[in-house]
Amino acid sequence: MTAAAPVREDAATTTPALEVRDLVVRYGSGRKARAAAPAIDRVSFTVAPGETLGLVGESGSGKSTIGKAILGLQPPSEGQVLVQGRDITSLPLRKRRGLAADLRVVFQDPYSSLNPARTIGQTLVEPLPRGTADATTRARQALESVGLPGDAVDRYPTQFSGGQRQRIAIARSLVVRPKVIVLDEPVSALDLSTQAQVLNLLADLRDEHGLAFLFVAHDLGVVRFLAQRTVVLYRGQVMETGPVDDVTLHPRHPYTAALTSAAPVPRPAEQAARRAAREALGIGTAGAAAPSPTGCPFATRCPLATEVCTTERPALRQVGASLTACHHAEELTA
Numbered sequence: 001m002t003a004a005a006p007v008r009e010d011a012a013t014t015t016p017a018l019e020v021r022d023l024v025v026r027y028g029s030g031r032k033a034r035a036a037a038p039a040i041d042r043v044s045f046t047v048a049p050g051e052t053l054g055l056v057g058e059s060g061s062g063k064s065t066i067g068k069a070i071l072g073l074q075p076p077s078e079g080q081v082l083v084q085g086r087d088i089t090s091l092p093l094r095k096r097r098g099l100a101a102d103l104r105v106v107f108q109d110p111y112s113s114l115n116p117a118r119t120i121g122q123t124l125v126e127p128l129p130r131g132t133a134d135a136t137t138r139a140r141q142a143l144e145s146v147g148l149p150g151d152a153v154d155r156y157p158t159q160f161s162g163g164q165r166q167r168i169a170i171a172r173s174l175v176v177r178p179k180v181i182v183l184d185e186p187v188s189a190l191d192l193s194t195q196a197q198v199l200n201l202l203a204d205l206r207d208e209h210g211l212a213f214l215f216v217a218h219d220l221g222v223v224r225f226l227a228q229r230t231v232v233l234y235r236g237q238v239m240e241t242g243p244v245d246d247v248t249l250h251p252r253h254p255y256t257a258a259l260t261s262a263a264p265v266p267r268p269a270e271q272a273a274r275r276a277a278r279e280a281l282g283i284g285t286a287g288a289a290a291p292s293p294t295g296c297p298f299a300t301r302c303p304l305a306t307e308v309c310t311t312e313r314p315a316l317r318q319v320g321a322s323l324t325a326c327h328h329a330e331e332l333t334a
């Protein structure tokens with residue numbers, strides 16, 4: 001695998017391909033739901049054309065909920081979602097489908113995301129507006145762009161391996177020539193060598209077409225390969241965000257440090273060193289007591305926590321190259 005490509009220098013000055021502003025998502029309705037901690041609590045980020053933003057966090061941190069809010073599958077309680085500068089927050093799903101050309105998704109499981117009763121060609125033309133004259137040609141081109149033969153249009157999903165099916169799912173998202181693709185754990189169901197091939201393919205497609213990717217993943221190693229920047233989520237809040245190498249190599253939040261040391265690495269010696277570092281930090285992975293709603297959500301699991309952490313929610317602030325929401329960031333020597 002090669003390293004993530006640098007973002008073009010003009011990226012910061014162009015309209016973001018995707019912007020999430022102060023997003024809040026509460027599940028359920030009624031007084032009880034309003035009183036509960038939101039699943040997503042004031043999350044903001046942007047993704048520039050040609051950029052990949054990693055969205056990482058352990059299970060239940062809210063990654064899928066953010067993806068669903070962007071795709072219109074879960075209405076935000078507050079905040080906005082903008083695609084290419086256009087506010088799509090309150091567009092009904094039906095109208096959002098009209099935006100298919102801008103915003104697409106690739107899901108984790110290439111086995112359940114393709115209908116086994118339809119040919120690959122039928123699946124690929126499905127996102128195109130009815131009556132698109134060159135639909136089959138576009139389906140063939142999309143297949144070729146993911147390294148599969150154009151005549152795969154006549155075959156069925158069962159005739160393909162997991163990695164090939166994920167290529168087909170990527171081709172389906174490309175057929176409408178989107179600007180933004182939400183990649184929801186796109187390689188976690190694949191074996192390691194297939195993961196590398198699909199990640200390389202995604203990097204090539206992004207660079208060739210200037211695509212913006214929101215890359216949702218548990219695995220920081222995978223995120224580091226494809227993303228230029230990353231957002232680290234915990235209990236629906238941003239703990240840290242910044243350039244992916246800074247966040248992974250010099251974490252400025254104890255939660256990121258825990259995630260980094262938990263991420264699998266290919267070298268056993270490095271893995272053992274990380275495990276030792278994690279143990280030295282004393283950060284557990286098991287569920288801890290529910291945090292105080294007024295303080296840092298990580299306080300009940302954090303070895304650096306002091307009283308202020310339970311009374312004052314830390315705001316994101318610049319430390320090194322990253323923004324971190326930790327009162328004790330300076331105490332972390334990573």
Ligand SMILES: Nc1ncnc2c1ncn2[C@@H]1O[C@H](COP(=O)(O)OP(=O)(O)OP(=O)(O)O)[C@@H](O)[C@H]1O
Pocket residue numbers: 027028039057058059060061062063064065066
């Ligand atoms: N439909 C739902 N109704 C109520 N609560 C939900 C629902 N979906 C998710 N949640 C809650 O929202 C929070 C965030 O869940 P979410 O699935 O977004 O996390 P995640 O980081 O994507 O986890 P995973 O990696 O396991 O998919 C969790 O506390 C979860 O229990």
